[in-house]
Amino acid sequence: MRALLLRKAFSRALSPPSSAIASSFRSTEFPSSADGRCHLLGSLWSLIQHRGFKVHGSDVRVGNIIERKERIFQVTRVDHSHEGRGKATIKVELRDVESGNKVTQRLATDESVDRVFVQEKAYIFMCRDRDAKVLLMDPDTYEQLEVPEELFGKAAMYLQDDMKVMVQLFNDTPLSASVPKRVTCVVKEAQPPMKGIAATPKEKKAVLDNGMTIKVPPHVVIGDVVVINTEDDSYIERAKA
Numbered sequence: 001m002r003a004l005l006l007r008k009a010f011s012r013a014l015s016p017p018s019s020a021i022a023s024s025f026r027s028t029e030f031p032s033s034a035d036g037r038c039h040l041l042g043s044l045w046s047l048i049q050h051r052g053f054k055v056h057g058s059d060v061r062v063g064n065i066i067e068r069k070e071r072i073f074q075v076t077r078v079d080h081s082h083e084g085r086g087k088a089t090i091k092v093e094l095r096d097v098e099s100g101n102k103v104t105q106r107l108a109t110d111e112s113v114d115r116v117f118v119q120e121k122a123y124i125f126m127c128r129d130r131d132a133k134v135l136l137m138d139p140d141t142y143e144q145l146e147v148p149e150e151l152f153g154k155a156a157m158y159l160q161d162d163m164k165v166m167v168q169l170f171n172d173t174p175l176s177a178s179v180p181k182r183v184t185c186v187v188k189e190a191q192p193p194m195k196g197i198a199a200t201p202k203e204k205k206a207v208l209d210n211g212m213t214i215k216v217p218p219h220v221v222i223g224d225v226v227v228i229n230t231e232d233d234s235y236i237e238r239a240k241a
Contacts, residue, residue, distance in 0.1 A: 055115045057090045057107030065097070065170055067114040068105070072097040074175050097170060118168045118175060125163040134177075136165065151177040157210045158183050158230050179230050184239045185209055187224045190216065 064075045077093035090107040123136035123145060132149040149156050151174060158179045168175045189207035203215040216235045225239040
């Protein structure tokens with residue numbers, strides 16, 4: 001039934017709207033257009049964002065946005081467990097989107113959970129201030145958005161001028177943010193090549209321009225520009241000239 005309603009709403013959004021329909025919708029996600037079509041698409045997105053869909057407890061993942069007892073939570077941690085002969089359960093740590101408070105709950109693997117859609121939007125990193133805030137800019141409208149640095153987690157160390165980042169929003173509230181999977185950094189410190197050693201080590205430590213210490217191949221030297229995997233902080237290759 002829900003799928004049918006969404007299909008009908010989408011069909012109406014793509015058709016020339018009547019004045020009655022157009023006036024009944026309000027959208028904050030899309031600018032107004034001559035025929036009001038963007039208003040309808042924005043309202044459809046709002047409908048989907050709030051209603052979401054149901055998943056099993058076993059399908060809940062870190063970063064998901066779910067609804068529990070009329071509260072919206074972000075999943076920050078998931079642990080699978082099986083106690084004796086009882087049913088397998090999922091222990092989840094949840095952060096209340098509105099209050100920021102964290103709670104821990106257990107879900108049955110076959111329990112029905114309401115997952116909420118969120119909007120993912122691209123921004124450009126501008127700068128950060130002393131209050132652990134990050135200033136971003138919408139590349140389309142040039143509007144600025146200030147978010148807590150903690151939304152990026154440990155990946156905040158990779159933030160660079162003019163970097164394109166992704167922000168997840170629910171009802172225009174930033175929930176989380178991420179940097180590209182691959183970024184380039186400059187090697188500021190590195191152990192010099194070891195001469196006179198029969199067995200050359202496969203890796204050595206190096207310090208990047210963001211202060212992070214990683215392991216790199218022996219041939220990497222100070223001043224090299226290297227490509228880093230931001231998900232596990234691993235060396236990928238030297239950047240192409």
